Structure formats: C-alpha cells, structure tokens
Amino acid sequence: MKSRFLSVLLAGAMVASLSACGGAATATAPAADAGSEAEATTDEEAPAEEADSAAPAASGEGVRLLNGKPEIDQQLQDLAKLYNEETGNTLIVETIGGDTNASDELKKMYQADNMPDIFVIEANQADTWDGMLADLAGEAWTDKTGFELINASMGTIGFPYTVEATALGYNADVLKAAGVDPASLTSPSAYADAFKTLDEKKGELGITAVLGWCAEPANLGWSSGTHVFAQYLDAGLKADDTTYIDLLNDGGKVDEKRMKDFAEFIGMMNQYSDPELLVDGTYDQQVAGFKDGKYAFITQGNWCVTSPDDVSFECGFAPYAFEDGIDTIIAGPPSYWVAYSEGNVDGAKEFFNWCSGDSAQNILVNQAGLVSPFDDCKYEAVNPFYKSMKSYIDAGKYSGWHTMLKKDGLQNVTCQVFADYAQGKLDADGFASTMAQVIQSYYAN
Amino acid sequence: MGEFSVMRKTASFGCLIAGLILMIWGLAMAIGKTGNTLRGGALVVGAVLFFAGLYLFPTFKHHRTIVNIIFLFPLLFAFAVTVIIPLVLGIGYSFTDWNGIKMKGFVGMANYTRMFKQPGFIWSILITFLFVVFNIILVNLVAFLLALLCTSKIKGLGFFRAAYFLPNLIGGIVLGYIWQFIFSNVITKFTTALFDARYSMLSETKTAFIGIVIVYVWQYAGYIMLIYITGLNTIPGDVLEASSIDGANATQTLFNIKIPMIAPTITICTFLTLTSAFKQFDVNLALTNGTGSVADFMGNYLTNGTEMLALNIYSTAVINNEYAFGEAKAVLFFIILAVVSIVQVRISNKREVEL
Numbered sequence: 054m055k056s057r058f059l060s061v062l063l064a065g066a067m068v069a070s071l072s073a074c075g076g077a078a079t080a081t082a083p084a085a086d087a088g089s090e091a092e093a094t095t096d097e098e099a100p101a102e103e104a105d106s107a108a109p110a111a112s113g114e115g116v117r118l119l120n121g122k123p124e125i126d127q128q129l130q131d132l133a134k135l136y137n138e139e140t141g142n143t144l145i146v147e148t149i150g151g152d153t154n155a156s157d158e159l160k161k162m163y164q165a166d167n168m169p170d171i172f173v174i175e176a177n178q179a180d181t182w183d184g185m186l187a188d189l190a191g192e193a194w195t196d197k198t199g200f201e202l203i204n205a206s207m208g209t210i211g212f213p214y215t216v217e218a219t220a221l222g223y224n225a226d227v228l229k230a231a232g233v234d235p236a237s238l239t240s241p242s243a244y245a246d247a248f249k250t251l252d253e254k255k256g257e258l259g260i261t262a263v264l265g266w267c268a269e270p271a272n273l274g275w276s277s278g279t280h281v282f283a284q285y286l287d288a289g290l291k292a293d294d295t296t297y298i299d300l301l302n303d304g305g306k307v308d309e310k311r312m313k314d315f316a317e318f319i320g321m322m323n324q325y326s327d328p329e330l331l332v333d334g335t336y337d338q339q340v341a342g343f344k345d346g347k348y349a350f351i352t353q354g355n356w357c358v359t360s361p362d363d364v365s366f367e368c369g370f371a372p373y374a375f376e377d378g379i380d381t382i383i384a385g386p387p388s389y390w391v392a393y394s395e396g397n398v399d400g401a402k403e404f405f406n407w408c409s410g411d412s413a414q415n416i417l418v419n420q421a422g423l424v425s426p427f428d429d430c431k432y433e434a435v436n437p438f439y440k441s442m443k444s445y446i447d448a449g450k451y452s453g454w455h456t457m458l459k460k461d462g463l464q465n466v467t468c469q470v471f472a473d474y475a476q477g478k479l480d481a482d483g484f485a486s487t488m489a490q491v492i493q494s495y496y497a498n
Numbered sequence: 499m500g501e502f503s504v505m506r507k508t509a510s511f512g513c514l515i516a517g518l519i520l521m522i523w524g525l526a527m528a529i530g531k532t533g534n535t536l537r538g539g540a541l542v543v544g545a546v547l548f549f550a551g552l553y554l555f556p557t558f559k560h561h562r563t564i565v566n567i568i569f570l571f572p573l574l575f576a577f578a579v580t581v582i583i584p585l586v587l588g589i590g591y592s593f594t595d596w597n598g599i600k601m602k603g604f605v606g607m608a609n610y611t612r613m614f615k616q617p618g619f620i621w622s623i624l625i626t627f628l629f630v631v632f633n634i635i636l637v638n639l640v641a642f643l644l645a646l647l648c649t650s651k652i653k654g655l656g657f658f659r660a661a662y663f664l665p666n667l668i669g670g671i672v673l674g675y676i677w678q679f680i681f682s683n684v685i686t687k688f689t690t691a692l693f694d695a696r697y698s699m700l701s702e703t704k705t706a707f708i709g710i711v712i713v714y715v716w717q718y719a720g721y722i723m724l725i726y727i728t729g730l731n732t733i734p735g736d737v738l739e740a741s742s743i744d745g746a747n748a749t750q751t752l753f754n755i756k757i758p759m760i761a762p763t764i765t766i767c768t769f770l771t772l773t774s775a776f777k778q779f780d781v782n783l784a785l786t787n788g789t790g791s792v793a794d795f796m797g798n799y800l801t802n803g804t805e806m807l808a809l810n811i812y813s814t815a816v817i818n819n820e821y822a823f824g825e826a827k828a829v830l831f832f833i834i835l836a837v838v839s840i841v842q843v844r845i846s847n848k849r850e851v852e853l
Contacts, residue, residue, distance in 0.1 A: 157816055160598040166531075181599055181819065271678075271700070271787040333682040333698035462818035465788075469801035473791050476701060487799050494798055498616045 115143030116400040119162075119172035121155035121388060123148050128421035132413060136404065139412060144404060156181075170396035171404065174211070175388045176457040179204045186210040187392040192402055194409035199292075200426040202389045211389025212405045215423035218370060218442045218451070219280050219354030220382035225367035227251070227258050227349045235369055240377040241318055248325045251349050258349070262327035265348035267334040268475035270468040276336070277471040278464025281352055281373075283456030285315045288372060289379035290452045298455035305460075305496030307489040311376070316474075316481040316488075318375030322352070323475045331475050355438035359422045369441035384442060384451040386426060466495045502556035513551030520544025585832075592826035597819055609826035617796040619827065621803075622810040625707065626776065629806060632711050633718075633775040638767055640719040645726030646752075659727070662720040670717065674784020677713045681785075703790035703803030710804060713781050718774065722767050729763030730756065769842040776835060779808040788813065807831055 120129055126148040133144040147169060149155045155173050162168050174182065179202065188208035195201055195209060202211025221238075228235055231254050233247045251263045268277050286297045300306045323331060327348065330338055343351040344363050350371070351357060358364055370382045392401035407413055409427050417423045418432040424439060425432065433439065445451050470491055474484040524541030527534045549568055555561075592609055594601045613619050648659050665673065682698040689695040699705035733756060741755050757764075782788065782804065790803025802810070811831060815824025 154816070156819075160821075163599055181597060183600075269701075270789040271785075274787070274789070328696060332696075332701050333686070460818075461820075462813065465813065465817060466801045469789055469791050469803075470799075472701065472789070476697060478791070478793075491799050491801055494617075498612070498618070 115145060116171060116397050116404050117145045117147060117169035118390070118404075119155060119159065119169040120146055120148045121173035125421040125423070128416055131420065132408075132416050135412060135416065136407060140403075140407060142400065142403065168393050168396055170398075171212075171390050171392055171401050173388050174391050176202060176211075176454065177459065177461065179207070179210060179391075182391070183207065185394050187394040187398045187401065189392065189402065189405065193406050194427070197409060197427045197429050200386050202386070202391075210391050211386070212391070212408070213386035213426040214390055214408070214417065215386060216384055216426045216442075216446075217354055217356060217387050217424070217454075218382050218384035218438065218445070219283065220370040220372055221264075222343070222351040222353060222355075222357065222438060223369050223371050224343070224346060224349050224364075225369050227260060227346065227366070230254075230258055231349070235371050238371045239374045239380045241314070241321070241375055242377075244318070244374060245321060248321060252325055259346065260349055261342065261347040262330075263325035263349050264322055264327070265330060265339045265342045265351040266322045266326040267330045267336070267339045267352070268323075268468070268471040269333050269335065270465075270472040273334075273336055273339075274465055274468030276353065276468075278466070278468030279456050279459075280354065281319070281471065282459075282464065282467050283383055283454065284373040284375070285312060286455050286459075287381075287383050287452035288374075289376065289381055291449075292385065292451055292453045294452070295455055295458075298458050301459060301492070305493040307492055309485065309489070312485045312488060313481065314375045316484040318373065319471070319474060319484065320481045323477075326475075332472065355424065355436050355442060358437050359435075361435055361437050364437055368437040370438060370445065381450045381452045382442070382445050383454060383456075384446055385454045387454055387457065460496060463492065463495055466491050501558075506554055507556050510551050510554035510556060513547045513554065515551075517544045517546070517548030517551055520547065588825050589829055591822050592829050594822050596822040596825070598815075598821040601822075605822070609823050610830075612823065613827055613830070617798040618800055618802045618805070619810060621792065621795055621800055622805050622807050625804070626778075626807040629707070629711065629714075629778060630772060630775040633714060634768055634771050636711065636715045637718050637722055637771045637775075638764070640715055641722035641767065642726050644719060644723040645730055648723065648727055649730045659724075662723055664720065665717045666721040668717070670780025671784045673713060673717055674781045677709070677716075677781075678785055681709055700786055703792055706786050706790050706804045710778075710782060710785055713785060714775070714778065717781065718771065722771060725763060725767055725770075726760070729760035733759045765846060769846065773835065773838060773842070776838065777808055778806050779812070782806050782809045783812075807834075 118129070118133075120126060126146070129146040129148070133146050136142060136144045149158045156175075156178055159168075159172055179186070183206060186204075186207050188210065189195065189201070189212065190209040192209075194212070198213060200213035200216060201209050202213070204210050223235055225235065228247075228251075231247075231251050233250060237243050238247060248263050251258065251260070255262070267273050270277070286301065287294075290296065297308060297311065300308060327334075327342065330342065339351065340353065340357045342348050343353075344358060346366060355370075358368060372379050372381055374380070390405070392398050392405075408417075411431070414425050414427065414430045414432060418425050418430065418434050422435055424434045424436060424442065436442075467488065470479070470484060470488050473479050473487070479487055520540045521544035524537045524539075524544060527537035527540070549571070552564055553568060555564060557564075591601075593604055593606060595603060595605050644662050648655055648662070652658075668676075678700065681700050686696060686698050689699075699709050737755060737759070738751065741751050746754065786804040788802045788805030788809050790801075790805075792800040792803045805813070807827075808831070811824050811827045814827055815821045
C-alpha cells in the first residue's frame, strides 16, 4: 500500500513538473511576459504586482520602456502614472537595476522575443542594433533640442532624456578663499599655479588635498577609463568635432602631442590628489570627501552631487585645460531612449512627444533631478552643478560625449594605465607611449 | 496482445494520437508566432496525453521499459534543455561572428586562431594554471592541518569546525568585497607602518595574485577540511592503538599511519580543489576584476594581470560585446576542464576510492 502511494506521489510530482515546464513555455505571449520580466528585473521600489496588473494592457496600445537608471525608477513610475492620467495611454516602466547591465538584459530579451518598445542605449551600441531602431526624424521634440542621437544608417534614433556633464568639479567657496578665479583655469600653467596655491594653503582652507582624483581600476575603471579619458578625446573641441575619436576608431591611433600634454596634466593631478584616495580609494570615499569639503576639485560629473542638501558650498565645473585655451566641459546625454522598430513605434513616438512637454519635464527635472536637454524647459534643475553647466552650454562651450563611441571595453584597458601612472610606475612619457601601445593592441585584437 | 481489452487499446492509441496532434499544433503556433494563447496549454495537455497513451500501450514485454522512460523523461528533458542544447549551440556560435544579437555569418576557425594571438588570453591561461597549482598545494595543506586540529582532543571542537567551514557558506562576490576592504583599508595600515608601503596589495599584479590565493584558501580550506576530518575518522582505532603501544610518537603516527591510511581522501580532495580552482570566477571578479599590469609579456604591456580564464571569457563576451569570440574561448575552457575531469575519474576509479 505504502509503495502504491509513493508511486502515485512520484507520478503526480512528475506530471506537475512537466506542466510547470510547459507553463513557462506558454509565457512567451508579450503580455504575460511583460509581467514576468518586470517581476524579475524591477527593484523593490516597483512592486511586481503593479507591473503585473498593468501588463495585460501592453498587448494593446501600451508602451514598454526599459530603464537603465535604477535610481530614478520611482520617478519614472510616477511619470507613467501621469502619462496615463493625461493621455489615457499606458506606459510600463521596467528597470534594470544594480549590477545588471541594461545592454546584457536587452540581449536576453531579444533572444526571448520579448523586446520592450523603448529601451536605453549608449551611443556606441547603435551599431549593435543596426536596422532595428525606428527613425524619429521630424517629430516635434527634435526641434526643441540639439542633443538627439543621429546615426548614419538609421537616422534620428535617440531621444535624450537627460544631460550630464563631466569636467573638474570644484568647490567654489574654497577656490574663493584661496583667491583662485575658476574662470582663469584655461591653461596648464594656470592650473599649476592654482594647485600650488591651494596646496600651500591646505591647512588654512581646511582641505585634505587639492584634488579628489581616484585611479583605482577594479571598481572605478569607468571613471578614469571612460570619463577622464574622454577629456583627451574631446576637451576644447566643439560638440560635433570628432577629430580624436575618429583617429582612435581608425585602428586605435592616438595623437602623440595631445596625449603627451594630457599625460603631463594627469601627472599634476596625481601629484596633488589625496594619496589615500589616489590608488586604492572608492567612489564613495571620493564623493564623500568632496561633499565634506575635503577636496577643492573632484574628477567626476554632475551625478556625484545631485541634491543641494548634500553640499554646503557652491559647486562648479572647470575645464581639463591640459593645453592652452581649453575652455570646454563635456556635456550631453550619456545614453538615450530609442524605439524598437518592430515594437509599438507610434506609441513610442507619442510618448516621446509628451515626454518633452511641460508636465513630464516637471517630474524628470524636479523629482528625478535630471537636467533637461530641451530648450523650452522652464524648470531649473536642482543639481548644484547645474548653474555652471548651463553657463557653459549657453555659451556653446561644451564638447561631446564621444568617449561613448570608443570600442567596447577599452576603458578596462586604459584604466590600468592610469592606475600605473598614479602609482608612479610610469612617468609622463611612459604614460603616453604605454597608452598608445595598449590602445593600439586592443584595437588590433 | 489479445489479453488487452478493446477499451485499453482504444484509450492508448487515442491518447497517443490526440497527444501528438495537440503537441504539433501547439509547437506550430509557437513557431509561427500566431500569438494564440492556447498554444502552451495545447503543448502541455498534448504531452500529458501522449505519456498517458504510452503508459497504457498494450504490451507486456516493453511495459517496464516504457515506465522507465516515462520516469526518466523529466530529468533527461531538463538536462537537455539546460546543458546539452546550450553546449551544442555554444559550439555552433563559436564559429560565427555573433554579437549577442545578430549573426552576420560563419567565420570558420577564425575565433580559435585569434584567441592564441591575444597575449592577454595566453596570460590568463598561464596564471590560471599557476593559480591551480598554488591552490592545490595550499588548500590541501591548510585543510589537512585544520583537520588534524579538529580531530585532536582540544576543547570547543564543534565551534572550530563550524568556524572554519563558515567562509565556505559566504558567496564569493561578498567575500571578494569584504576582503577588498581588508586589503585596502586594514592591511595598508600595517604595511604603511612597517614597510612604508602605502598602497593596497591589490594594486600590484603579483601581490594581488597572492591576495586572490589567500581569499580562495580562506574560503575553500574549511570545506576540504570536512572531507579530511571524515577521512581521519575512518582510520581504525586499533591501528592507532597498536602504533602507540609500539612506541610511535606523534610525527611517526602522522606520516606512517594517518597519511597512508587517508590516501584515497587526499586524491579526492586534490581533484576537488583542482577543478574548482580552474573555474575561479567570483572572487576574481569582486576582488580585482582582472586588473593589474604586466610590463612586458610577449612584447605587450598587459592590463589584465590578474584576469583568470573564466573572467576573461566573461569580459570578452559581456564587456567587450564579442559573444562568439567568448564562446570560442569557452569551448577551449570546456575542453581543458573535460580533460582534467576525465583524468580525475580515471584515477579515482583505479584507486577505488571510498569516501
């Protein structure tokens, strides 16, 4: 009797497991999948039930958006709610959070035939999606911004949802106390003098070091390898000038003179940076040090201090003037929202137009803390760096984010050279030649 | 055949035919992307009907075989879906230029020849082997010493066993971050005071490599220790007693009695450490993320000084966006691991190890 019962139980378990397998297979319907995917990927701020309940509408005229910034997930959920209230259309926001990279997740979604209608890409990923993104040219929002992403083969593909800037962020109060005028920082010699002055007055100004610059490669490689390296590619150039990125993408060529000047400047940064931070610091240490007023400069962008409550001083940007006359910061959208051409393109277009309007910008700027890329946006961003950013953008003194167009993964190679330079294993000439060599061999392999 | 009722025959054939039709219909709808939501249900019901029909199939001779197949099916199906099919697909992809999204065409052996021209990859293979050698020796040595300690007559044995085993329960990524903090913020305090070496040992390739070995030994020795403890406990008490009556001291007992008696355990532990060290990924990722420079290797300045094979494959595919190339490297990795495992099984079988 017992064995009969056991066999029935086993058989039951087998059938159940079979149907469970089959059940998962049925979930390939777009509507059902929206729910399951959202459940798997949204972080706790966006409860799965919410996405689930909204999912059935997706098969109709709803639009699914894959967001790559987990920190603004809640604000985008609010945006979706408002979109629904104002237009009656549905927007489902799915967020890829934490360490999962949006482009990895998109590859899985593509293989599973479960693509969102709108998703986030960085500029150099456009070619990966060649022929699969909708051309948004002629949409009303494109007249209000100069930051859209234009691709040679697919046309206007990217909707800019934010503008970010990177340069040498400074603590204006400290500079003022030391008698350094940030507007004068447009040449290496001006920087040398300013750094020297600040260094001599460290005790008096209450700062630990002149710079909060960290070249640690394992976790902060993106900062040195992508953002600081961006200055070599773009500093001083007009936003549409692609001289050095074109050179780089032509088999990894480097302009020797420019790289040498850049190397000298980085050497100066190494010299005046906080030694506790320089080689094995973390992003948190770096940002906390700047917020606490320990450093006069920081090598990050406007994302490092997002709320006015974080700092008790005025913030601004100064250019990486490693050559005489460099007076631009790098500003522009680091990533874009694009519409999948086989998805709900009309719905996506409609959303983009609404999103560039007043009520959406209100949420994105005032709640999410983003900087609007649209000319007619009447909201001033709360970001402490905003004023300085805007002054550069209004004066046309901004360069592009062409660093995003370098070969995938190059930052993991270059960041190590920055780290070796910071440790003193290389001198300025060594840095320039090693940089040229590793870049070239990376492009060759 | 005559012993089966017409009912049974009808039910069996009916179920088989209906099941097949339903499954084919469901699959056709799925492949044709009709969007019909019945397709999954049709597939499942079809499969269940098919197996019911198979079970009721009017035969005495093959009934047991059929039942065996039905019971084995879920496991084989899962094994095929999660292991066999991906393996075959992966090998297939390694001959293409697939980037995770699109495949433009076949490139033949190009990915395989290319990887051997990449100094960074050759370096990864070398340090992986080096890491394996270091680990086999250190993990086993440390684990054996811990096992000796935990089989002696000290107080609080349970506590020590648990404490040594505990690191094994923490995931490698978490361990990596914990130790990164220790290396960068705690150890530097001592090295600054003693040798005026301010920078973390993770910032230098050689010391970072030692760092990974330390963390790995710390994590894995407790696990191997448990196996050694089991081995040591199986040594018959009368042998030990006889040796002590004969006047053997502790060292003699250890080298002449205990170690020879646990030789099979040593084999097992050696191979366990061997394969797991080969597959090292998480600690490597969290601790150094493969960074570290090598000034001159095959005429190149390398920037992936501590990047082991598994991490190299991951960054090739995911970070550098070259999925097919990563697949080719993974195939090579698979071959290396398969050879090691086959040797392991052969030797283990020969020695007729009893755990």
